[in-house]
Amino acid sequence: MDEPKELSNDGYEWLMKTPLSMWSKHAFDHRCKSDHVTNNMTESFNHWINPYREKPILTLVDQLRRRLAEKMLGRYEKGCGYVGVLTPRTKHRLDLIASKARNCQILATGNLEYEVYDGFFRYIVNLNHKTCNCMLWEASGVPCKHAASAIQYRRGNLEEYCSEFFSIQRYLAAHQEMVHALPDISMAPNIQETNVLQPPPLKRLPGRPVKNRRREPGEEPTASFRRKTTSVKCDTCKEVGHNRRTCQLAAVKKKRPVQARKQKAPVSTSRMATRSQTTNASTVESMQEKKMRKMKEYLAKRRARMAGTGGAGGDAIGASSTSVTGGDAGAAGAGGDGGDGGAGTDFFEHLSNL
Structure with missing residues (x-):
């Protein structure tokens, strides 16, 4: 019992509190001839009767x-077709045991007593x-x-050393009793005796009715009701139980200075602009600025073009006027053009100052 204690001390203490006849095969009641250590048959029966609970x-x-x-009749009819001494399942079990017995070594000591060596362990078998x-x-x-190794050593038959509980004869005897048919419950005789014990009055208990099976002490709940637990492992110190945020060995980060927020002047509710109004106003202003910038660029290009071509144009106009109408007409024409040019220049300067 040292190995279970080394694996888990809590499990070892739980086993020590439980009687050996409930979990160790060597302490079972030898009269029942069963080595089952699980409650699978009980769980199967509970599932079998589950629709009628x-x-x-x-x-x-x-x-x-x-x-x-239905079950008793089916097994009896099936057992009537068995051939041999033991049931088919017991024969299959003996075949598996015989294959495992080949690895054992035998030492005969006389009077059907043998020393059997199985790996590093030695066992004493008495066939009598x-x-x-x-x-x-x-x-x-x-x-x-x-x-089985000792029986095969002396050329014996394994079926002769099995308990009679596994024989076909006992199997048929266990299932030969039939369950008789019953009439409908409405045809049952009415008993009018006064000393018949009546059932207690039915009283509905508060709360939701319990439908689940009552479990034994220490029995684990089903997977649907079992609480899922996960262990957290720290990435810094590689220990279980905390993460890197709460790790005591992690480097301390320098705290950033908290800057005081500027307090804005209170704005009355009536003067507060909504998000859509602010977006529309900024869009209109950006479009006006874009138009004014294009207008200024256009005026600057035109002013530069007129400054480069204004002198040559004036000389040509004056010469043509003198040749056709004389000096006064040319001066008047030149003056007229100059007046128009001055007026145009004042208009451009006014637009550029906007």
Whole structure:
């Protein structure tokens, strides 16, 4: 028992509190000839009767009677077709045990007593008393691999050393009793005796009715009700139980100075602009600025073009005027053009100052 204690001290203490006859094969009751250590048969039976749990008591008993009658008759008819001494499942079990017994070494000491070496361990097998040190033969009724090795050593038959509980004769005897048919409950005789014990008055208890099976102390809940627990591992110190944010070995980060926020002047609700109004106003202003910038660029280009071509144009106009109408007409024409040019220049300067 040192190995379970090294693996888990809590598990070792739990096993010590539990009787050996409930979890160790060597301490089982040898009269039942069963080596099952799980409650799989109980769980299977609970699933078998699960559709009838919520039925009334009479319906529940009648449904169980029908299922048992069907099961007993089916097994009896199936057992009538078996051939040999043992049931087919027991034969298959013996074949597996015989294959494992080939790895054992035998030392005969006389009077059907043998020393069987299985790896680093040694066992004593007595074929007269049908015993073995591992206690599996006595508990299950089927020879263990040590006993099977000794039986094969003396050219014996494994079926002769099995318990009679695994024989076809006992199997048929266990299922030969039939479950008799019953009439409908409405045809049952009415008993008018006064001393018949009546059922207690039905009283509905508060709360939701319990439908789940009552579990034994220490039995684990099902997977749907089991709480999921996960262990957190720190990335800094690689220890379990915390993360890197709460790690005590992590480097301390310098705190940033907290800057005081500027307090804005209170704005009355009536003067507060909404987001859509602010967006529309900024869009209009940006479009006006874009138009004014293009206008200024256009005026600057035109002013530069007129400054480069104004002198030559004036001389040509004056010469043509003198040749056609004389000096006064040319001066008047030149003056007229000059007046128009001055007026145009003042207009451009006014636009550029906007």
